[in-house]
Amino acid sequence: MVLGKSLAAWRAEYPLLDELIALRETSWFNPGVVPASEALADVGLSAADVADASARLARFAPYLARVFPETAGQGGIIESDILALPRLQAVLSERHGLSAGGALWLKRDSHLPISGSIKARGGIYEVLKHAEGLALAAGLLKAGDDYGVLDSDAAQAFFGRYQIAVGSTGNLGLSIGIIAARLGFQATVHMSADARQWKKERLRAHGVRVVEYASDYSVAVAEGRRQAAADPRCHFVDDENSTHLFLGYAVAGERLRQQLAAAAIAVDAEHPLFVYLPCGVGGGPGGVAFGLKLAFGDAVRCLFAEPTHSPCMLLGVYSGRHDALSVQDFGIDNRTAADGLAVGRPSGFVGRAMQRLIDGYYTVSDEELFRCLALLEASEGQRLEPSALAGMPGLVRLLGERQGYRARLGLTPARLARATHLVWATGGSMVPEAEMAGYLARGRQLLQSE
Numbered sequence: 001m002v003l004g005k006s007l008a009a010w011r012a013e014y015p016l017l018d019e020l021i022a023l024r025e026t027s028w029f030n031p032g033v034v035p036a037s038e039a040l041a042d043v044g045l046s047a048a049d050v051a052d053a054s055a056r057l058a059r060f061a062p063y064l065a066r067v068f069p070e071t072a073g074q075g076g077i078i079e080s081d082i083l084a085l086p087r088l089q090a091v092l093s094e095r096h097g098l099s100a101g102g103a104l105w106l107k108r109d110s111h112l113p114i115s116g117s118i119k120a121r122g123g124i125y126e127v128l129k130h131a132e133g134l135a136l137a138a139g140l141l142k143a144g145d146d147y148g149v150l151d152s153d154a155a156q157a158f159f160g161r162y163q164i165a166v167g168s169t170g171n172l173g174l175s176i177g178i179i180a181a182r183l184g185f186q187a188t189v190h191m192s193a194d195a196r197q198w199k200k201e202r203l204r205a206h207g208v209r210v211v212e213y214a215s216d217y218s219v220a221v222a223e224g225r226r227q228a229a230a231d232p233r234c235h236f237v238d239d240e241n242s243t244h245l246f247l248g249y250a251v252a253g254e255r256l257r258q259q260l261a262a263a264a265i266a267v268d269a270e271h272p273l274f275v276y277l278p279c280g281v282g283g284g285p286g287g288v289a290f291g292l293k294l295a296f297g298d299a300v301r302c303l304f305a306e307p308t309h310s311p312c313m314l315l316g317v318y319s320g321r322h323d324a325l326s327v328q329d330f331g332i333d334n335r336t337a338a339d340g341l342a343v344g345r346p347s348g349f350v351g352r353a354m355q356r357l358i359d360g361y362y363t364v365s366d367e368e369l370f371r372c373l374a375l376l377e378a379s380e381g382q383r384l385e386p387s388a389l390a391g392m393p394g395l396v397r398l399l400g401e402r403q404g405y406r407a408r409l410g411l412t413p414a415r416l417a418r419a420t421h422l423v424w425a426t427g428g429s430m431v432p433e434a435e436m437a438g439y440l441a442r443g444r445q446l447l448q449s450e
Contacts, residue, residue, distance in 0.1 A: 037297070071114065078120050102420055107425060110382075116428070123179070162185055164187050164235050188224070194336075246290065267299050271419065281343045285424070286350035309366070313350075322346060325345070339387060388427045
């Protein structure tokens, strides 16, 4: 029984469950999507909140440029570039028998400075916001200061009186741990069984305390939250519910609008933008999608991608039960090579806030993630970690859908030919060479055996 209902009853009410339970690659185009002008109010946050977050990151830019030299070239702003993928698009079109449907691009959050993943957005932002609040209250900072003054022994000693903790499958822990430790905080990362060993080792090298669990992400988060609650000087970064993380991610929307404009890429009703976002608990893709909707309105359409073994957000939104359900409730094991997406229970906050704004959800097998990894490297020379490839099949799913989605939106062949498809690459630039070689070997082997 799940929430008082038999499995047979669940399957009868929600036919897509059969596909998810069988671990088959599945696509669901959300019939509940409404215009952004109506649905943005669901989020409970505004464009002013995102602007405030952007301004805070600008205030911290001088500090970041000083302590992380890799950010100095962009003036201390943590941002990634976009890259056209014409060769990969040709490969995918031939492989799947697709007709032309616009231009394929990559958003390289995989190469964000400091922690090399999308978590360098929300994770670092939340720690900076917390640090600013403490420093202002203590008189260590005042309005108008150059925040570079925080690169001092006095600031390190001050922040050293406080703790920051987070539960993570890996990448969020890296971003939180690295920035927290650099500021001087006592940092603890509660890591699930899915987390890669190299990520734990890198955190420890930065002086971060790593607590390992044999269980999955939800247990690591729950235990981290419990321990932090007992210490009034400990700030817990709540990946499931944090609006600060969400806003840190959302800043990406306006920045992408500027990047596309600089590349002379139009985004409007006749030139739609489709964005494919890997999804774990939902905070990262949810925040980015919120920022994109603020920037582009209905001209942008966002789709979330999850592993076949961890379809928690799809399950939550499709059923309308959100975080009341986990994939394990239906016998789905939540075991995937896509460690950053190995989440069994979605964020209830993100699921409810964004359920009328996200156009679709689809699942990808581990095998297909590795194939895409090898194809991207061979065609474009770009190397990503497996979870970051989840967005890659999005173009194929969209152009091959048979649920009436394209017809509903009036996506004629002519409009699709003018579309831009953006794959959000969430991590991979910091993967050790030996581990990346193993990923590529597996992907190449799978391609050869097709």
